Amino acid sequence: MAEITQMNIILLEHRLDYKAIYGMNLTLYLGANVITTKTIQETMNIISEQNIDLIFINNDAYVQDIANDLFTKMEKNLTTVPLFIIGNTKLNNDLGEKFESNCQLRDVIQSIAKSKSITAKMMSEMDQPAYFPLPMEFIVPGWQTIVEIFIKRSDTYRIAFLAEEIIFSEQLEEQKADGNNQLYVDRDKRLRFVNNITLQMTAKLNDPNMELTERVKVTEVAFQMVMEQARQIGIGDSTMELANSCIESMTSMVKSIPSLDKLLKNILKNTGSYRYKQSLLISYIGSHIIKKTKYPSKTQQEIFAFVSFFHNIGLHKDEYAMIHTDEQLEESNLSEKEKILIERHAIIAARLVTNSGKKNPYEVGIILKQHHGSTKGLGLSNLSPNISHLAMIFIFAQEWTNIVLNFENEERRPNKKQVIETLKRKYDLKGFYNLLPILDTLEL
């Protein structure tokens, strides 16, 4: 049997989510030791200290042609390490290889394996430990694992995360605090694990034939993944890609579910995330209100769906999203820090999302900021008559949602007419007059 020695690979990548996906793939498919760097200088330092087999770069992650600049620097120092580059570069690189921006990561991995004369057979015959180590730096909060993940304690392996569990940052922090920087997966399940991250989820969401009950559940998992990733690592390209699939999935539910009652039946019987139920219902009700306004547009619908998805992104616990007024907030037993977070969550959402490269960032930012009625995005009960038209629609949809979510029992839940009466009484205010008559025309 051919002997394979462990490869040392430098992964030059500054974006956390990509670092995780690339690092995980290189580790698990090639059994490589992956060292991450962010800059040319860091990379040069590592090369001078260690034997490096190759460097992996996604050139699109940098404004400069970093692959070319790194190569020039290496030549000057009389060192040459093969470069495997994704994206555009002017470098003609005989030692390594170049790949198109939209290439499959699998092809790059295969090509690296081939350059080292590693075949799939050799990989499978490699003498590997029963538990395969996963460096914790490659695990992104918000991922859903499909296999058990273990920790090692005095030579025994114990389950840290169950299959199907979403990995929350608090749990990762706990592990780190206990001195565990390495997690483990069963050797035979490691490729299943890496195959299933993010991309699988996106593909599933895009399946047009998924049944409603299944779609409600799958979208919820994706929703929680996006929320956790956005909170912990910001909204990078891959998180946004997942968010967009999720919003599309929610929009398709909004369009295809014939009545609010049917939607409520479907989501109130599951015990899942309150924030997800809230987002889905707001999206549903708001979309129906927009349809009845004088000049409804596709752009308005898109912006509204987006805002419904992201409005409570700053709130990482369901219990925070169950607080609807400043009074409730004041009376709650939460800490000062938590209270401030809730008070400021609208402005936090606006900032997070407008920096994410989303289209229509201005409009989206405004409605996120105003989604509790304040033009400044502060507090839960500061209702201003000067907020935007879509923000007012959002507030109606949100209020309606909060009312119905309080009643799991169908018998006791206020009906459409009762909710509309409540809204009319509460929002008999300047600025809202134009919208009130629309409520009577709603078909939902």
Ligand SMILES: [Fe+2]
């Ligand atoms: Fe909110």
